[in-house]
């Protein structure tokens with residue numbers, strides 16, 4: 268899909284799709300009747316419940332189709348952070364005190380901060396695996412980290428800053444050989460690349476709606492059939508007892524619609540189209556700034572939409588401030604404005620200068636070729652000005 272999105276018309280060139288995405292107008296259209304008309308509680312016994320109940324089941328089915336799961340293996344949550352929390356707290360708290368978790372240093376704060384809270388509040392032991400210069404976890408380091416008490420391994424599918432894709436199938440296989448459960452945060456991967464929970468062999472997988480053209484505040488956790496989790500929210504038994512609370516039908520419908528569209532777009536070659544534009548952007552910047560552009564993250568094992576580069580001698584904050592016509596990011600979106608180098612880049616062994624220069628340019632459904640060309644020219648011209656100053 269190309270063309271334009273009403274929210275992006277007349278605005279800066281949007282190259283920040285890993286921070287969030289505009290809601291696809293088709294998703295908004297599918298959602299609207301559940302705000303205006305179908306208000307019923309799906310658990311009620313009367314006619315008002317029928318359409319919401321059907322819509323919820325259909326949305327769950329569509330989301331399940333996108334990742335090769337069964338509908339009953341999906342629990343809707345209020346976003347990616349909550350899905351991560353449900354996985355990370357649900358497993359070790361079921362296992363009891365003294366449980367051990369293994370994760371890695373470039374996870375999103377939704378995982379890292381939950382691990383640190385489990386350590387602080389529940390005495391759960393956490394091992395943080397390192398990454399190499401390309402941002403990858405070494406499966407041998409995982410193999411060496413298991414203990415008798417390892418209950419859970421949590422390694423993200425795709426990194427939000429670099430797009431680096433971890434070897435999930437191999438890490439999940441190793442985890443099962445050691446009798447533990449494997450969770451992956453696929454908030455950035457879902458919708459951008461094909462995902463199949465059976466082929467990956469994962470037990471738990473996080474999805475975030477607003478990274479795949481659904482609204483903010485909706486996500487889901489895939490929970491492999493037969494796996495028992497301690498819920499975060501106790502109450503009315505909704506979502507198979509995993510998350511109490513009357514379901515947000517409108518947002519579930521939105522996520523289902525977004526999943527259905529993402530699947531269709533992937534079949535139609537969306538990932539290849541976006542990868543070609545991403546590589547064009549990289550190539551143009553490289554040509555305009557010879558010898559100055561360093562790629563952060565693995566060159567191939569990477570999301571098709573993500574380009575993280577450091578321009579030698581130019582801090583990303585200065586460059587983006589000088590280029591208001593381009594909306595992009597330096598490191599984490601929630602840390603924008605902070606002068607600290609990206610912890611992800613530091614964990615990859617890069618020096619603070621390269622970390623401060625790290626510019627995240629992420630493309631998506633409405634990125635057009637002429638935008639990529641204009642963005643490259645403007646960023647390169649401003650980088651040259653800053654270098655000359």
Ligand SMILES: Cc1ncc(COP(=O)(O)O)c(C=O)c1O
Pocket residue numbers: 285286345346347348349351375377423425426427452453454455475476477484485486
């Ligand atoms: C990898 C990853 N995990 C989790 C999240 C959190 O998702 P949400 O904003 O829906 O809570 C994000 C969002 O930035 C993310 O990039």
